Amino acid sequence: MSIVIVGTGYVGLTTGLVLGYLGHRVVCVDKDTAIIDKLERGISTIYEPGLEELLKNNGNVVIFTDNMLGFLPEADIVIIAVGTPSKSNGDTDLSFVEAVAREIGQALDPVCPPLIVNKSTVPIGTARRVETVIREELERRNVECNFNVASNPEFLREGAALHDTLYPDRIVVGADDVQALNLLRQMYAPILEQTFTPPQEVPRPEGYNLPALVTTSPTSAELIKYTANAFLAMKISFINEFAALAEKVGADINEVAKGIGLDKRIGPGFLKAGAGWGGSCFPKDVRSILFTGSQYNCELQLVQASLEVNWRQRMKVIEKLQQTLKVIRGSTIGILGLAFKQNTDDIRESPALDVIRELLDMGARVKVYDPVAMNKYRQTYPDQNITYCESAAGAAKESDALVVLTEWDEFRHLPWADLGTSMKTKIIIDGRNILNREELMSNGFTYSGIGR
Numbered sequence: 001m002s003i004v005i006v007g008t009g010y011v012g013l014t015t016g017l018v019l020g021y022l023g024h025r026v027v028c029v030d031k032d033t034a035i036i037d038k039l040e041r042g043i044s045t046i047y048e049p050g051l052e053e054l055l056k057n058n059g060n061v062v063i064f065t066d067n068m069l070g071f072l073p074e075a076d077i078v079i080i081a082v083g084t085p086s087k088s089n090g091d092t093d094l095s096f097v098e099a100v101a102r103e104i105g106q107a108l109d110p111v112c113p114p115l116i117v118n119k120s121t122v123p124i125g126t127a128r129r130v131e132t133v134i135r136e137e138l139e140r141r142n143v144e145c146n147f148n149v150a151s152n153p154e155f156l157r158e159g160a161a162l163h164d165t166l167y168p169d170r171i172v173v174g175a176d177d178v179q180a181l182n183l184l185r186q187m188y189a190p191i192l193e194q195t196f197t198p199p200q201e202v203p204r205p206e207g208y209n210l211p212a213l214v215t216t217s218p219t220s221a222e223l224i225k226y227t228a229n230a231f232l233a234m235k236i237s238f239i240n241e242f243a244a245l246a247e248k249v250g251a252d253i254n255e256v257a258k259g260i261g262l263d264k265r266i267g268p269g270f271l272k273a274g275a276g277w278g279g280s281c282f283p284k285d286v287r288s289i290l291f292t293g294s295q296y297n298c299e300l301q302l303v304q305a306s307l308e309v310n311w312r313q314r315m316k317v318i319e320k321l322q323q324t325l326k327v328i329r330g331s332t333i334g335i336l337g338l339a340f341k342q343n344t345d346d347i348r349e350s351p352a353l354d355v356i357r358e359l360l361d362m363g364a365r366v367k368v369y370d371p372v373a374m375n376k377y378r379q380t381y382p383d384q385n386i387t388y389c390e391s392a393a394g395a396a397k398e399s400d401a402l403v404v405l406t407e408w409d410e411f412r413h414l415p416w417a418d419l420g421t422s423m424k425t426k427i428i429i430d431g432r433n434i435l436n437r438e439e440l441m442s443n444g445f446t447y448s449g450i451g452r
């Protein structure tokens, strides 16, 4: 099939490269010519394991361009995967989505229109809104045309984007028209039937079952995306709330999570207590669905509470430093991990961001180390007065305390005895519960995890 994807962020670029790998003819569009230039040279614009290899081996199956117009007449499907940032009131800024819809409407071939698919995470009713915008443009052109807009939310995780796209749990397709559903079923057939040879970097998981295709109305598909993210965010906040209680009563939240996760009704995923969730999706989507709830006079109390618990988790790290160090002003704190989670250089709404801001406000000196996210952090916050270190050992040196805020594998295997000897005081706050408490304590550290 011939597929045009507009937007080359995590969702657009991953989807484009995967669909190309599966044998479709794909055109990836982005207004940013610097991005297009890099992608054409085989350089990935995002840090995502395996993506650059796929890009390099792409063999020109996927074309990159800053102008979709020439490719629209041939397209069977146009996928909208542009950014949908938050407005300050929690509402979602749809200007990029609408601009793409307008452009499509101005150029749509009325005889053989492609199926338009919303893949961006968008508020309820956006499929309808996209249709209206395209229709407005068609009316302006005085053109009659029957076209369809479907909603096809994406559930990939950063850091595991290729894996999640090739081996999803389910594919959700929301459309009112059977032909539209069939077209998307055809596009996803290699994934639904797992007929492709897995790329070397992303092997098929052992025991992987064929994914379900969930077909719904566009509105249900839109709500599925928000409900999934709100539920996962709530699940993490739930375990974090119980982490606080576990600390009070002397239980270990990791043990509790294991004990409840084995219950199939609960499941083991997303029960890791820590400094809370961040990233480009959970915070934005949680605020967006709260906004939608308020518009419809439907208060989403559990979602609201999840947001509040998440903020409390950030402050928990500061409280723990206060408890152990006593005075923060004038102390040197080493931060291990700037990315919002492992295997990504994404720092959006990361726990580190909130904790560093708070520490600087309180008069601490902050040293940081992250294996991949330091450049991005430095570029995004050039005015923040922090010291970037080349290694975890650099962040530890002369520090009064170390705080782990990203679950990078590297941090699990650090030479703690050596690090400890270079620190002023051996205090460690494990904001991700990934360290071996016994090993640290036997090396003379004062260890404090979350809920243990």
Ligand code: UDX
Binding pocket: 154, 155, 156, 157, 158, 159, 229, 232, 236, 269, 270, 271, 272, 273, 274, 275, 276, 277, 278, 279, 280, 281, 282, 340, 341, 342
């Ligand atoms: C999320 C959803 O998982 C994905 O389906 C959706 O498409 C986009 O949003 P992502 O933001 O990439 O994906 O990361 P995810 O792995 O879900 O982690 C989100 C945050 O929760 C991270 O900050 C992570 O550290 C934190 N987290 C995750 C926990 O604190 N505990 C957990 O048990 C799991």
